[in-house]
Amino acid sequence: MTLEISILVPDRIFLKDSVKEIILPTLSGQMGVLTNHIPLLTGLDTGIVLISKESSSNWLKIVITGGFALVNNNKVTILVNEAELGSDINEQEAEQSFLSSKLALEKASDGRKKIELTSQFKKARARFLWFIYTLKKML
Structure with a gap:
């Protein structure tokens, strides 16, 4: 049996698509979903959704920026502000964006600006983490 995502x-x-397993970046940490999961509505944080179609050694990675996931009757509906396939991300641009957003966040002192920069940093970190996952798979 599969999950419809x-x-x-x-x-x-x-x-x-139809998939075997999904790992979601929820607001309280990562959460795995397999077939026959209990009904659930959860908030999603900016991060990487991992999707397995067959074996757990081959994961599709999608960077998302916040949203919600509904799990019900072997269907997973994910509503997000943005989604990007990891394979579409440019490594140099992702690393530069990560480093510059980290530096800007460290220098910020205004509360409102910090909130905005935190959101940008989380997105840049998730995009850059895709390469870390890819490197681990190669080792």
Whole structure:
């Protein structure tokens, strides 16, 4: 038995597929979903969604920026502000964005600006982490 997954961004269906397992970046940590999971609605943090179609050694990685996930009757609906396939991310740009957003956040003193920079940093960190996952797989 499989899970039916739908990832929706504001302007389109980003991904619709049948999968074996999903790991979501929830607001309280990572959460795995397998078939026959109990019904659940959870908030999602900016991070990486891991999706396994067959074996747990081959994961599709999607960077998301916040949203919600609904799990019900072997269907997982994920509503997010943005989604990006890890394979579409440029390594040099992701690293530069990560380093510059980290530096800007460290220098920020205004509370409102810190909130905005924290969001940018989380997105840059998630995009850069995709390469860390890829390197670990190669080793």
